[in-house]
Amino acid sequence: MKEVTLTLKQELPVPVDAREISPNNFREKSVKDIEGLKIWTGNRQVALAEVFKVAVNSDGSDDEVRVRVVGNASKIRKIGYRTSSGCIVVEGNAGMYVGEEMSGGSIVVAGDAGSWLGMKMKGGQIEVKGNAGDYVGSGYRGTAIGMKGGAILIHGNAGQEVGCWMKDGTIRIKGNTGLMPGMHMQGGTVCIEGNCEGRAGAQMRGGKVIIFGKASKVLPSFAFEEIKDKIKIGEEKIQGPFYVFSGDMNEKGTGKLSVNAPNNPQLNWCEKYVET
Amino acid sequence: MTLSKKIIPNVICTFCGATCDDLEVTVEDGKVQTLRGGCSTSLNKFVNYNVERHLTPLVKKDGKLEETSYEDAIARSAGILANAKYPILYGWSSTSNEASRAGLELAEWVGGVMDNTTTVCHGPTLLGVHDIGEVSASLGEIRQRADMIIYWGSNPVHSHPHHVMRYSALSKGRFRSSRKDRTMVVVDVRKTDTAKLADQFIQIEPNSDYELMCALRMAVRGDELEQDIIAGVPAERIEELADLMISCQFGVIFFGVGLTMTQGKHRNIDVALSLVRDLNSRTKFIIMPMRGWYNVAGANQVSAWVTGYPYAVDLSQGYPRYNPGDTTAVDVLVRGDCDAALVVASDPVSNFPVEVTRHLAKIPVITIDPHPSATSLISEVVFPTTIVGIETGGGIYRMDGVAMVTKPVVSPPPGLHSDVEILQDILTHVKKLKMGQ
């Protein structure tokens, strides 16, 4: 077990690309090695030690690496880039692109996380205690490949387009989300325990979007299917009733959009389609 | 004494993205006297180009802008940019391609973010294109063939005054001899002056373009609409419009920032592009953004061939990186990330939310602009410059990507430099500083 603690020396005016901060990267590295790793602050490449105070606490074995980031890291980007094992704990806020291309291990952000959290994620787990920005679990612009696996849990709110182009894995948001969760979604599950600003599942081809709270309007390209008392997420059963829609028909989609019925009286128009 | 008088034909208008090229400018004694063939805006631009000019560079000395030498202004600007850790270079849509070229090389040397005004007009359009693609054509195709013309969230009568006449509903084409041969529809939240020219006006609720596009895709594919009223428009009306679109020979949607700036932004475009793509399995249909400034399209083109990306290019790490929302001007400024700014042929203080201006006021700003602007008020260095298409020439791209070359109609006031000269001089100075390091 090896614990690497990175303490931010001071608030930074410019963005920092710290993709080096990953357990994979710190394995078999001494304090000196880690201090010497090069990161970008704006357009200057500097030693990691210029931005962070580095402390290593190890029992000699490197097989499990734990990274702590201390201080307000909201300008620090790409924490946990390509992490495949070990864990990272960000004790304050984190910047954009946390866990980009992550394939295993775990990342916990105690504060808020910036946009593109878990971008191109393939596996592993991310937990954010505060809020997250836009494009949680998305892909890079122009690709049709978002998050492919793993799990993201956000205790606060998330921004727009949660799970954009998502293929697999689960994203669970305890708070509210902005517009278009499940945009262009192809597989996996997006579960929103709070409210959603609207257009859930826009242009989705597959996968599940579940909204416990208010869903605003449902797009005209979703067909009402049935009313379900309960929805299963893994082992868990969620008490409904839920209006269940399928779509996006414009994409010949077979995605499922489930919206809590009692919280969304504006959708009761679809009850006239219930076969009795 | 007699005044020298000449009439210059086929002048290209450097105001809006329609870049009409049939203006006739009368120059008397080195000044523009009159202009024929242009719209009222181009008339104002050409006749008043010399109002509100200042001719010497200004620099801020204890809080006040004071006149200085060109060399001093260049040296200061180079110093500011070379020392910056994350400078932004912004504007580029109301100047020549050559200026964008010089700007991109400068951005490489100073490791900055190069963004153009696309970012607050049709940036979302490009984001839509990344996901879906785009079915489009040059403007002449519409003039020659289109029998169905839709203006959606755009108001050319105000923004592109001659667009309807030159390129669409009121133009004459090989296969469309008159207005009667074309159906014109306007979709907007209010009955604009453009709507008054249309055969049909469809008024939609604000922020519901996505829903209407979505419903249209349904109708085009022949699916029944379950909801009775969508985006404030009755389902039957939507189905009628869909039938019109399917049954035309050649249709076009011209869309404006009414789509890119409202709720959904790039997804309004995404769904519009998808709708038009779908329509091509039934008939010929294309779509085109109404680009605003006369060379905003050029700023995208130059940026794309030099870096691979059309705007919002971050060169801080020595190679182009791109992710609008991260590398776009408004975001960079609102986050307070950048520590210096070069503004060329644009006025962010007049175009950006006040929060952006608040950060600009905290960092050194260099402004290159023919006229004093709200931004020059808060600048550290201000370069007056010549006006492209009036006092100096340069390459530009029309809204549909047709390259044109503008020529000067009058000579600039003595001692005034062009955007390109100023940028190249700053670049030369920056190279010296960087190589010195």
Next chain:
Amino acid sequence: MTELLIRNGFVYDPLNGIEGEKADISIRDGKVVESVGSGATVIDANGMIVMPGGVDIHSHIAGSKVNAGRILRPEDHEKDVERHTSITRAGTGHSIPSTFTTGYRYARLGYTTVFEPATPLLKTRHTHEELNDTPIVDKGCFPLFGNDWHTMEYLQQGRLEECAAYIAWMLRATKGYAIKVVNPGGVEAWRWGRYLVGLEDKVPNFDITPREIIRGVCKANQLLHLPHTIHVHTNDLAKIGNYQTTIDTMDNVRGLGGDNKPVIHITHVQFTGRTGSAWHNIGSGAPEIADYVNKHDHVTVDMGQIVFMDTTTMTADGGFQYMLYQLSGNKWMNFDVEVETGAGIVPYRYRRNNYVNAIQWGIGLELALLIKDPWRIYLTTDHPNGGTFTKYPKIISWLMSRKAREKSMARINSIARNKLDLPDIDREYTFSEIAIVTRAGTAKALALKQKGHLGVGADADVAVYNLNPTKVDPSKEYRLVRRALKKAAFTIKDGRIVVKNGEIVEAPTGRTYWVDSKVSEGLMHKVESEIRDTFTDYYTLQMDNYAMDDSELVRSSRVNVKAEI
């Protein structure tokens, strides 16, 4: 006066009959000369191959559709970047490299001349703006004719000389080098969302057929004495069974040349060499096409070889691109150009295990191996359509090594493998033949007399590859060949060393070639006023704002020819 001596290399200079003999190449002021003084900079090419700089006859590197492809695909550039240095500009790849990156990557391969083979007349100014920003290499472009109203109308009226004069005017106005024809008539049909089939369908609203258009522009090309033949992307491209259209197209202009010299170039013939009646039984028409080419010397072709990779397809053939969008479901761009042409773009990944892709891979190689005369087939990928130009070394290894082909063949779709003749073909290219299909032959086809060879007076464009032909057997050690050709030991452009060990050391500006064919003043005057009469009815641009000025090219190199008319 700068002097350079490339000493002791194994020189391959087919145009001068030199096939790997040890020789010195002397260079002064950008030209190859008899000898140089003792003060000359010496490049020790001992144990290395020395060839003329590569000449690419067909590669989509610049212009509106290439840039549209760049804008369409940020994901294509994200992971393939070129860093800014004090010598080189930053840029991105991958299948649609930015302009500076394109120049550097060609130079690294030892290529020094590249032609952009499809530029809409109205948008050729844009093409030249990008070529201006494409460093090191010499370049030129082929404007698109054959779907433009003026050409179709002149030919339909049987006014061949006027048609030729109009083409001459356009080539001057657009600073073009040769006549490109893409799906003649078919693109005008596509501008209505319609298709033509074969050479006999009438073009909608124009009383003319593809067959008449091809013959017409071919004759016009002869009247104008243009350096290159018409450069044709045939009708029915990528359609099943289209090899017949290809042969029909070649035969359509047989005899127009007279003195057995080529009168037509069929480009990326791989895409137009398909047999079969349905997607599941598509086969290779390479044997039939090769047989025709072997029997008729009025034709040259280039491969349009595919490589198994993720790339971006782009052509002026908008209808074909729509077909490909429907097949692939990938994102799709279309851009029609008023009066003249169209364009389409679809990202595409060629897969080994995909039956049709595997057949395509075989067709390209079969053509290169079955066409006997290397002077009439050239190496291309129709970049980026079949794959990127950076894959040329891989293709060369397939041409030079049966073993390399078998290695790849073992991994392709097995039904396709069994259907192809490729497994039975033994031929292996020699270095001389490689030099022909990559530089000497292409320079000859483009009538660039100062390119493609190393004789006295030639441009000092030279590639030096760290590969010893007396020690390395390309048939067995094809990997060494690939490696050596990927990164030239030296690339010399106009007598300056631009690449050392695969790295750019200098980035000068190359020339832009264009053709000015002088027709009689009377005829030109007449035609010019005819164009002027229709211009404002046809275009949304004034004629005077349409034509390009020579000064718009940073390094203009005009080729003067005298027309017959």
Next chain:
Amino acid sequence: MNVTLISGRSLGQAKSKVTGKFTEEYLRNVAVCELHPEDLKALGIAPGQNVRVSTKSGTVVARSAVASQASQRGVVFMPYGPWVNMVVPSETSGTGMPSLKGIEAEVTAAPNEKLLDLRSLVEQMTSGR
């Protein structure tokens, strides 16, 4: 009064901006809020009197005018420019584009409040308030 605020280009704004941003004409054309006549009545002011436009992002005084292009009740229009920028949100939701149209706003009559010219407005913007 709660309204939806739309900002956009107008001919007057375009024509006056090319003439000069410190001209009377620019101030007259851009420091404007166009309303439906009924809404003006409801506010109890005559066209030309000042209104205060406020959103969650800020507040600004503009001259009122009858919508030149037929509006609907509850929808107000302001031309692009420094004045409307005082009230448009900067959030781009990861798109780079702030919401410049369809903004929830409140309009109140402000006949006695001062309309700031460009210089004083920019001073106010940058005075950190």
